[in-house]
Amino acid sequence: MSPNLLVRSVPADTHAALVRRAASEGKSLQEYVLGLLQASADKPTMAEVMAEIESGLKATPNPALNTEEIVATIRAVRDA
Template sequence: MHTASMPNVLIRDLPADVHARLQQRAEAAGQSLQQYLTGELSRIAHTPTLPDVLARIEQRSGGRVGFDDAVDDLAEERATR
């Protein structure tokens, strides 16, 4: 019943070498493959995409943000997560 209310994902046709690499990483982390992939997918889902970051930068007021400032802002944003 634990997973009854939780969504599931099925990935078909995963290459054997990719599965083996993921299994090795899970074992190295002391996790099941499911636990490892849940963590990795959560990390991916919560990391802003480049278009998201650029849109946020574009919405800022007070002038233009240079590339170096944008990179620094992105690093700062990720450090707070």
């Protein structure tokens, strides 16, 4: 059985907006909010991205990358 999550004290305007958006996508409120939660959980936080970068730098202390390649790598990890 999957765990359940209960969110209390949702402001009425927030609830109404979520209901409207769910309906516009042909989903139940539960399906819509679950999708939002999954998308949020799948995207790494900045702290997780930085930890992954630091781990990589420890494994390869002097990477042979230029600034553009480093920025591209950070963006790729962040957007994954």
